[in-house]
Amino acid sequence: MPSDASKSRGLAQAHMVRLKQSHILGMAGLVSEARCQNDLSDFEKGILRAIGRDMDYYARVPPQLLEKLQKATTEARVVWREARRKSDFQMFKGHLESIVDLKRQEAEKLGYAGHPYNAILDRFEEGSTTDDVDKVFSALVPELKRILTRVLSDGKFLSRPPLEDAEYEENDMRCVNQEILALMEMPKGTFRMDVSTHPFATHIAIKDVRVTTRYEGIGFKESMYSLIHECGHALYELQIDPAFEYTPLARIISLGVDESQSRFWENFIGRSREFIRLVYPILDKHLQLVQGCSFDDLYIYLNTVKPSLIRVEADELTYNFHIVLRYELEKRLIAGDLSVSEVPALWADMMEKYVGVRPRSDAQGALQDGQWSGGMFGFFGYSLGNIIAGMIYDKIRKEMDFEQLVGKGAFQTIKDWLKENIHKWGNTYSAKELQRRIFNETYNPTHLVNYLEQKYLR
Numbered sequence: 164m165p166s167d168a169s170k171s172r173g174l175a176q177a178h179m180v181r182l183k184q185s186h187i188l189g190m191a192g193l194v195s196e197a198r199c200q201n202d203l204s205d206f207e208k209g210i211l212r213a214i215g216r217d218m219d220y221y222a223r224v225p226p227q228l229l230e231k232l233q234k235a236t237t238e239a240r241v242v243w244r245e246a247r248r249k250s251d252f253q254m255f256k257g258h259l260e261s262i263v264d265l266k267r268q269e270a271e272k273l274g275y276a277g278h279p280y281n282a283i284l285d286r287f288e289e290g291s292t293t294d295d296v297d298k299v300f301s302a303l304v305p306e307l308k309r310i311l312t313r314v315l316s317d318g319k320f321l322s323r324p325p326l327e328d329a330e331y332e333e334n335d336m337r338c339v340n341q342e343i344l345a346l347m348e349m350p351k352g353t354f355r356m357d358v359s360t361h362p363f364a365t366h367i368a369i370k371d372v373r374v375t376t377r378y379e380g381i382g383f384k385e386s387m388y389s390l391i392h393e394c395g396h397a398l399y400e401l402q403i404d405p406a407f408e409y410t411p412l413a414r415i416i417s418l419g420v421d422e423s424q425s426r427f428w429e430n431f432i433g434r435s436r437e438f439i440r441l442v443y444p445i446l447d448k449h450l451q452l453v454q455g456c457s458f459d460d461l462y463i464y465l466n467t468v469k470p471s472l473i474r475v476e477a478d479e480l481t482y483n484f485h486i487v488l489r490y491e492l493e494k495r496l497i498a499g500d501l502s503v504s505e506v507p508a509l510w511a512d513m514m515e516k517y518v519g520v521r522p523r524s525d526a527q528g529a530l531q532d533g534q535w536s537g538g539m540f541g542f543f544g545y546s547l548g549n550i551i552a553g554m555i556y557d558k559i560r561k562e563m564d565f566e567q568l569v570g571k572g573a574f575q576t577i578k579d580w581l582k583e584n585i586h587k588w589g590n591t592y593s594a595k596e597l598q599r600r601i602f603n604e605t606y607n608p609t610h611l612v613n614y615l616e617q618k619y620l621r
């Protein structure tokens with residue numbers, strides 16, 4: 164979108180959000196009437212829960228604040244892009260300060276028990292608190308450190324795999340991606356793939372779900388895994404019960420549950436030996452650079468573990484450190500314990516502490532992600548997604564011969580499991596309630612740790 168028009172877009176968006184607010188608050192009578200009924204089905208309770216959450220939000224946050232947030236984030240988005248390109252945090256600093264200030268006001272209006280960040284956290288992961296997330300991370304981080312230290316001292320991934328620097332033709336990679344879509348049996352009539360700067364999945368309707376990937380001409384795995392990742396999001400939305408269409412249940416529950424679906428396909432399936440055996444002949448057919456490369460070389464390249472600066476390029480072992488860092492910063496910004504001008508330096512220090520590498524520029528550090536410019540403070544959701552994906556992996560392997568199914572490309576059985584347990588419910592239950600129903604526990608990082616240990620150390 165034209166960068167000079169961000170002010171006008173901000174104004175239009177601000178007006179839209181006020182219309183949404185008055186529309187939702189206009190349903191207050193219906194909602195309180197429905198809340199008095201005691202013979203509601205799970206479907207009806209779900210709708211009431213979803214609308215009720217929106218209603219509570221819009222009842223607490225005044226229209227002036229909503230408007231300011233919309234304007235500030237729409238403008239900041241454009242400035243962030245330019246600041247990132249020039250690697251100049253100073254350019255973006257004032258905008259981030261305004262956004263943090265508005266988010267702090269939002270937290271105050273929403274109200275919270277304990278830490279102010281809880282008010283914001285609840286918007287992304289219903290009913291979760293900083294105590295919950297702190298507990299999960301303090302169990303996860305030392306285990307990841309332990310596994311990472313051993314993997315690095317092992318030396319297997321340290322050398323730069325030759326495939327990493329090999330260049331590919333965009334058209335060849337398009338053919339690979341088309342075949343991967345066929346392998347995953349992505350439905351042709353309700354789904355499509357396009358190209359964008361940052362890969363994403365989007366949901367227009369239950370029967371209209373779209374994904375993008377990108378072609379950078381080097382490092383082909385990024386294009387392939389972005390696609391598989393986004394297909395994981397797409398399958399979730401495609402398999403929601405069609406009866407929920409046009410209700411607030413026809414959507415994902417939370418960032419964590421949504422990300423569990425994409426990470427499950429990208430990593431637990433996509434980076435497994437069995438899956439890589441299936442894509443090996445496809446890559447061999449279309450990409451010259453893979454021809455003559457052994458299966459083991461390919462497997463190592465696709466699973467390389469290497470401390471690096473950029474979150475979206477991080478391997479599955481170091482990825483969560485990138486999230487813990489952002490979560491710590493967000494928590495302190497919202498609490499008012501940290502000023503925006505301190506962010507770049509603290510970012511660099513924490514990157515060194517957790518990942519062992521230090522950014523040399525703002526673009527490699529605090530400017531790399533766009534979420535904050537959009538007012539989205541909720542990075543922890545990505546790690547919760549990895550943790551839930553680990554829980555799915557553990558559960559599914561107890562119920563079926565998962566490796567054999569992946570090896571045969573029998574993905575329908577796996578899709579059916581995901582549909583029955585997760586997808587078809589849409590937004591009927593909260594993320595915690597859904598986990599209790601499937602696993603009898605919530606956000607347990609042990610299964611993710613077991614999976615990583617098995618994969619990288621044994």
Ligand code: MG
Nearest residue numbers: 392396422425
């Ligand atoms: Mg994602």
